[in-house]
Amino acid sequence: MHIFDSVQKTKRKFTPMVEGKVSLYVCGPTVYDDAHLGHAKSALVFDLLVRVLEANGYSVIYARNITDIDDKIIKKAQEQNRTIKEITDFYTTAYHREMAFLGIKKPDIEPKATESLNAMFELIQKLIDNKHAYKTEDGDVYFDTASDSKYLTLSNRVQDEGDKFQRVESSSMKKNSADFALWKSVNDGGVSFNSPFGSGRPGWHIECSAMIEKHFVTVSSPYAIDIHGGGADLLFPHHENEAAQTRCATSHPLANYWMHNGFVNIDGEKMSKSLGNSFFLKDALKAYDGEVLRFYLLSTHYRSNFNFNEDDLLSSKKRLDRIYRLKKRLFGLANAYERTAFCEKLLDTLSDDLNISSALALIDEMISSANETLDTAGKHKELKKETLSNLTYIEKILGFGAKNPFEYFQFGLNEDAKAKIAELIIKRDEAKKAKDFALSDTIRDEILSFGVSLMDTPNGTFWERT
């Protein structure tokens, strides 16, 4: 297994701290709004990573956090006149539901900020004790960036003098403009938590460091975790600051490998509220099967920026359709999975920093080759068995082809329409038997008007949503 380390900027052979075991932490969502395609992309990428690691024989402990303390949550609660918990519960539930539609497995651990406050207190106290953090007169606690000689080495940034001049207006209490809040005192009687540093709220960055420390670290770990993941925008400042906190509060660096997924743009533009709601996952799921979105969002390498575009989605869907059509051809066969040469090749290419494009090419070639043999006369018992094993493996490692193939092709049609189509197909078959092709073609036109296409096969007539 090889992974591109976005800190060292090179592809590295993956070696976990403990043989056979992998600890993975990914920055999850702040639950103040519906998930958008970017959240989906990130969750999808690390879902794939976990599957590939497991296929390589690793036992993975995967944590993805929920940030449920945040100014934006408080703002939303005030706007909607609801409690913080109502807001965070609502969006957390929605997030879980939508991720499930995408075929994303649940993380093993899903820590919440509200449930990790003690771990944050401990970490902040250690930083204060080590003189890496200081308390200001108004009760805030800041990380002292000047005290950390390795600060900015994660994101390879240089301390920019110009930067300081531009941002002088922000918080005069800080020793250095680069210092970031570990604890913000809140006196307005609103949302605050009691802490050894006074009542207030934790800074964003400390949450992740604390959760990792709480859930993963054992006494002898050379790193807190093996792999830390998240969106590309998180490298700085979020991950830089996380790494600084952990490094200065404990005796170990935060992570051995860092992985960052690329961004999702819509029609060439950065996602923003002004573009309307088209980027929300819930809206995309109304129009497309979750697995179509999974396939499309995963079809480009995880490190590249992804340009979401409906035309591309449609051509990508046609590629997924091929998997399901092959599955249809083998429908009803008893599955007896065995690891084929194809499975080995697929795993090999995915183990090279998740090379999904090569993996998809392998799948397409496998499909064409299987169809070709199946088209010729003969029972092909061995080939069918092998192909079924291949499809099973694709489903397991990539999560493609997990549904009933007939239901997959019927996405979005209601029961009345399905019944009407079935009725018309019987009528058309009768007309065909009577060689009344004019009538059968008229009926077909009527069926096509439902937005479906028809396929006459030796096993009967089937239809698919187009």
Next chain:
RNA sequence: GGUGCCAUCGCCAAGUGGUAAGGCCGCAGCCUGCAAAGCUGCUAUCCCCAGUUCAAAUCUGGGUGGCACCUCCA
């Protein structure tokens, strides 16, 4: 301004030194009552210039164009 990434067929997209994967679209054919699906065949020398090398899409330098981050952000 600082730092970094990218540029491969009409579209999407692999390939990081050995002579261009795959999908969509298109064209031709097989199959089909006709279709659809499936199959077969056909379609690029890799932004530009210079260099290194027996050999470069792949390395180096320069140029052009696009993008990201710079303390809210998956």
